[in-house]
Amino acid sequence: MNAGIPLQYFLILAAIMFFSGVYGFLTRRNLITILMSVELILNSVNINFLAFNRYLYPDKMDGMFFSLFVIAVAAAEVAVAISIIINIYRRFTTINVEDVDEMKY
Amino acid sequence: MINFGYTIWIPLLPFLMFLLLGLAGNKLKPKLSGLLGTCGLAIITLLSYITAYKYFFTSEKIDGAFQKITAFKTTWLQLTDNLYIDLGVLLDPISVMMLVVITTVSFMVHIYSLGYMKGEKGFERYYAFLSLFSFSMLGLVLATNIFQMYIFWELVGVSSYLLIGFYYQKPSAVRASKKAFIVTRFADLGFLIGILLLSFNTKTFDFITLTDPAGSAIAQGSGIAFLGLSVMTWSMIFVFMGGIGKSAMFPFHIWLPDAMEGPTPVSALIHAATMVVAGVYLVARLFPIYSVSAPVALEVVAYIGAFSSLFAAIIACTQTDIKRVLAYSTISQIGYMLVALGVSGYGGHEGLGYMASMFHLFTHAMFKALLFLGAGAIIHAVHSNYMTDMGGLRKYLPVTHITFLVACLTIAGIPPFSGFFSKDEILAAALHSNKLLFAVEYAVAGITAFYMFRIYFSIFWGKETQYHETPHEAPATMTIPLIILATGSVFSGFIPFNQLVTSDGKAFESGLELAVAVPSVLIGLIGIWIAYIMYRKETAIPEKLAATFKYSYKWAYNKFYMDELYLFITRNIIFKHISEPVAWFDRHIVDGTMNAIASVTQSASYRIRGLQSGQLQKYAYLFVTGAVLLAILFIYLWK
Numbered sequence: 086m087n088a089g090i091p092l093q094y095f096l097i098l099a100a101i102m103f104f105s106g107v108y109g110f111l112t113r114r115n116l117i118t119i120l121m122s123v124e125l126i127l128n129s130v131n132i133n134f135l136a137f138n139r140y141l142y143p144d145k146m147d148g149m150f151f152s153l154f155v156i157a158v159a160a161a162e163v164a165v166a167i168s169i170i171i172n173i174y175r176r177f178t179t180i181n182v183e184d185v186d187e188m189k190y
Numbered sequence: 191m192i193n194f195g196y197t198i199w200i201p202l203l204p205f206l207m208f209l210l211l212g213l214a215g216n217k218l219k220p221k222l223s224g225l226l227g228t229c230g231l232a233i234i235t236l237l238s239y240i241t242a243y244k245y246f247f248t249s250e251k252i253d254g255a256f257q258k259i260t261a262f263k264t265t266w267l268q269l270t271d272n273l274y275i276d277l278g279v280l281l282d283p284i285s286v287m288m289l290v291v292i293t294t295v296s297f298m299v300h301i302y303s304l305g306y307m308k309g310e311k312g313f314e315r316y317y318a319f320l321s322l323f324s325f326s327m328l329g330l331v332l333a334t335n336i337f338q339m340y341i342f343w344e345l346v347g348v349s350s351y352l353l354i355g356f357y358y359q360k361p362s363a364v365r366a367s368k369k370a371f372i373v374t375r376f377a378d379l380g381f382l383i384g385i386l387l388l389s390f391n392t393k394t395f396d397f398i399t400l401t402d403p404a405g406s407a408i409a410q411g412s413g414i415a416f417l418g419l420s421v422m423t424w425s426m427i428f429v430f431m432g433g434i435g436k437s438a439m440f441p442f443h444i445w446l447p448d449a450m451e452g453p454t455p456v457s458a459l460i461h462a463a464t465m466v467v468a469g470v471y472l473v474a475r476l477f478p479i480y481s482v483s484a485p486v487a488l489e490v491v492a493y494i495g496a497f498s499s500l501f502a503a504i505i506a507c508t509q510t511d512i513k514r515v516l517a518y519s520t521i522s523q524i525g526y527m528l529v530a531l532g533v534s535g536y537g538g539h540e541g542l543g544y545m546a547s548m549f550h551l552f553t554h555a556m557f558k559a560l561l562f563l564g565a566g567a568i569i570h571a572v573h574s575n576y577m578t579d580m581g582g583l584r585k586y587l588p589v590t591h592i593t594f595l596v597a598c599l600t601i602a603g604i605p606p607f608s609g610f611f612s613k614d615e616i617l618a619a620a621l622h623s624n625k626l627l628f629a630v631e632y633a634v635a636g637i638t639a640f641y642m643f644r645i646y647f648s649i650f651w652g653k654e655t656q657y658h659e660t661p662h663e664a665p666a667t668m669t670i671p672l673i674i675l676a677t678g679s680v681f682s683g684f685i686p687f688n689q690l691v692t693s694d695g696k697a698f699e700s701g702l703e704l705a706v707a708v709p710s711v712l713i714g715l716i717g718i719w720i721a722y723i724m725y726r727k728e729t730a731i732p733e734k735l736a737a738t739f740k741y742s743y744k745w746a747y748n749k750f751y752m753d754e755l756y757l758f759i760t761r762n763i764i765f766k767h768i769s770e771p772v773a774w775f776d777r778h779i780v781d782g783t784m785n786a787i788a789s790v791t792q793s794a795s796y797r798i799r800g801l802q803s804g805q806l807q808k809y810a811y812l813f814v815t816g817a818v819l820l821a822i823l824f825i826y827l828w829k
Contacts (some may be wrong), residue, residue, distance in 0.1 A: 105528075107814055110807070110810055111807055111810055111811055111814065112807075172733060181806060182805075182806050183805065183807075185804075185806070186803065186804030186805055186806075188800050188804050189803050189804030190799040190800070190802050
């Protein structure tokens with residue numbers, strides 16, 4: 086059914102997504118955007134899981150389940166992260182990551 | 191077979207009393223805690239008397255000998271199959287006799303202290319410590335094995351330390367308590383080495399196995415020699431070293447005179463009647479080994495005892511602090527007991543010295559406790575320890591005067607007081623085996639009579655001293671023990687020790703030897719007569735004598751400079767050449783290594799702390815770079 090699409094395409098897509106996420110994480114200053122970058126990274130990993138599962142072990146379901154787990158954990162993580170960001174905003178009245186640097190030497 | 195199982199309560203009851211008074215003492219009224227402690231002692235005194243009666247008069251004798259009975263035993267520490275440490279109660283003639291001595295004197299001291307220590311701060315603490323001491327001392331004499339004895343040996347050391355330092359706000363008392371503890375502890379090191387050597391060779395700790403003269407334990411180890419003496423001899427000499435420390439024999443006698451800083455009843459109990467005779471008891475307990483397989487060690491015992499008794503008697507003649515005179519007199523009398531043990535043989539009439547030693551231990555406990563308690567009553571009346579502040583006290587303290595006189599006559603060996611009988615046996619035993627020791631002890635008997643009557647005359651007769659307030663007789667709680675002990679001192683000489691306490695448990699015949707008794711009474715009388723001339727009235731003779739023998743008097747007055755010698759050895763040799771280099775090594779090499787590690791870590795972290803900037807993305811950047819580098823490393827370089 087998917088004979089036309091080789092595995093490499095999926096991997097290239099995942100790699101692009103992953104590094105966009107990393108790039109966003111390192112360069113963006115807004116905490117919400119950083120959170121979105123993290124989501125991007127997680128989803129790229131999901132794609133990898135599914136692709137490898139489909140192409141290498143078509144008769145097994147482990148990769149699928151793992152992706153489901155990642156989605157569930159990601160949802161929980163977003164909830165936590167958002168609440169942290171809200172608290173940071175209340176404390177510093179900003180969500181610029183460069184201004185939040187109390188935890189240093 | 192009579193059941194002696196209840197004897198376990200004899201040591202346990204004071205221990206429970208110690209816990210009660212120690213933990214809840216400050217919630218009780220002082221008077222109540224004193225009474226509680228005294229009642230506890232009264233009960234165990236009664237128990238001890240019952241035990242003594244049952245043991246000596248109703249227990250079964252085998253072959254005419256008293257048996258050693260293990261009344262209670264529980265294994266505490268199992269080291270190997272046949273080497274284990276028990277805790278238990280061993281009854282034999284000497285331990286039963288010691289039970290009577292300890293509980294009697296301790297009970298008297300408890301009653302006496304109700305009056306003497308009245309109103310003192312820490313009254314309940316005092317009684318708690320007294321109970322602790324009674325517990326440890328009873329545990330020591332009832333020990334079934336040498337290791338249990340060692341445990342309780344240390345415990346009596348601790349309680350002695352606590353009681354000497356009872357007035358802990360007085361620097362001299364604190365110093366004295368530390369001195370006593372350190373000196374005896376040092377001697378106990380020898381005891382421990384001795385125990386290890388002994389048990390290594392005999393493969394047992396148990397007294398019954400150890401001291402069976404026909405048993406195999408005694409024969410062991412006598413073949414192996416070191417520096418010309420068998421291992422058994424060495425181990426017994428080391429064991430005796432512990433005894434030297436506890437019994438304040440030369441050269442470890444220096445702690446005992448200073449220990450008089452403690453309350454006077456404590457001096458009577460611990461430093462005169464019970465704890466200091468632990469060394470004698472130790473030798474007596476292990477006597478079959480000494481006698482059969484380590485006769486050289488027994489000679490060491492005899493000579494150390496003889497030297498100490500002479501040495502201490504001479505010092506006693508020059509001291510002016512009444513308690514110090516008594517302390518030196520104690521050293522001298524314990525020397526007597528050790529001489530008697532040292533010249534004794536094993537079994538039958540050969541064991542005369544052994545019997546005499548135990549006899550003297552018994553009578554000495556009575557009269558020396560009496561002397562100390564009398565001294566306490568005197569100090570209580572005039573508030574001073576120095577004989578120069580006393581004189582003519584016989585009018586003010588009639589009861590103390592009479593009882594003190596009884597004690598002085600007893601220690602001087604005047605018949606029919608008990609000291610005469612026991613001293614006579616010792617001299618007789620010495621005469622039959624070693625003429626030199628006999629001569630020394632004979633001279634000491636005279637000196638003893640002299641210095642005892644020196645203090646007697648200068649306190650109760652002598653010059654009329656003007657007192658700020660008229661001295662008054664002590665309260666009944668203090669005079670009653672004096673009277674009881676005086677009765678004991680008078681009559682305990684008639685106890686037939688040769689029937690009861692002998693080296694092999696069998697009775698033997700011994701009578702008064704006139705050839706010894708007459709000269710010993712004579713020399714005692716001469717000593718008293720000289721003291722009478724010199725101190726009955728205030729005379730110039732003592733000063734003249736002191737001036738004539740200026741240097742020897744000064745030496746004796748300063749206790750032959752033993753304290754100074756010890757200080758020199760410890761400060762200038764041990765501290766300077768051993769302790770200080772060791773301390774330097776510890777401070778600079780051992781601590782230095784640790785400090786260097788710490789300071790290197792600190793300075794390194796100071797330099798790299800800028801990395802922790804608080805900038806989240808900087809961390810992420812470093813992390814990603816590191817991950818990429820590691821990936822490259824693993825993929826391309828790790829082959």
